[in-house]
Amino acid sequence: KEKVEITKEQQALVKVVVEAYNRHQIPQDVAKKLLQDQYSAEENFLLLTEMATSQVQVLVEFTKNIPGFLSLDREDQIALLKGSAVEAMFLRSAQVFSKKMPNGHTEVLEERIRKSGISEEFMTPMFNFYKSIGELHMVEEEQALLTTITILTPDRPYVKDQQAVERLQETILDVLRKMCVLQHPQDPQYFARLLGRLTELRTLSHYHAEMLTSWRVNDHKFTPLLCEIWDVQ
C-alpha cells in the first residue's frame, strides 16, 4: 500500500486556490435579492441573469489566482474562460444548493430557477446534477480544486497550446487525487466519482446552449458580459 502524502508545494498550491475560491463570491446584496423581488417569470429571469453576470465576474477573478494561469497565452486564457464558464457556474450553483444556503434561500432559488422560462426537459438533468453533487458532500478544498480542473480543461475550442494547459491541470489532478485518498480512505472510488461529475457537466453545458436559444427565441435579453462569454447575440 503506497504511502500517499501531499508535498509542501502541493499544500501551498491548495491554499492559494482555496483562498481565492472563498474570497471570490457573489456579493451578498445580489444573493439577498433572491428573497426580495416578486415572482414573475420575467422577474426570475432578470434575477438569475444578474446572478449569472455577477458569477462570471467572480469566476474571472478566481481564475486569475490559479497558479500558472496568467502565464498561459492570452488568447488561450480567454478560450479557457469562455469554454468553462457554464460548467464552472453549474458546479458553483450546485454547491450552493448542496451547502444549504441560509434558511429558505435554497427553496427560493429552486423556485426561481423552475419559473424562469427554462423548459422541463432541461430542468430534470439540472436538478439531478445538483442532487448528485450534493450527495458527494464535497469539502471546500475538493470544490475549489474540481472547479479549477474544469477551468483547466485542455480540449476547449480554440485553445492553441493544449500541452501547457494539460500540465497545469495534471498538477491539480494529482493533488486532488491524493486529497481524496487521504480524506475518504473508506471510499477508494471517490476521486473517480468526482471526475465523473465533470462528464455530467459537459452534458449539461450542451443542454445550456439549447436553454439559451429557447430564451432568445422568447426575446429574453442577456447582459453584455454574458453575451460575450456565451457568444450570444
Ligand SMILES: Cc1cc(OCc2c(-c3c(Cl)cncc3Cl)noc2C(C)C)ccc1-c1ccc2c(C(=O)O)cn(C)c2c1
Ligand atoms: C444559482 C445561480 C444561477 C446562475 O445562473 C442563472 C442562469 C443559468 C444557470 C442556471 Cl439556471 C443554473 N446553473 C448554472 C447556470 Cl449558468 N443559465 O442562464 C442563467 C441566466 C442567464 C438566466 C448563476 C449563479 C448562481 C449562483 C451562484 C452562486 C451563488 C451564491 C454563493 O456563491 O454563495 C449565492 N447565490 C444565491 C448564488 C447563485
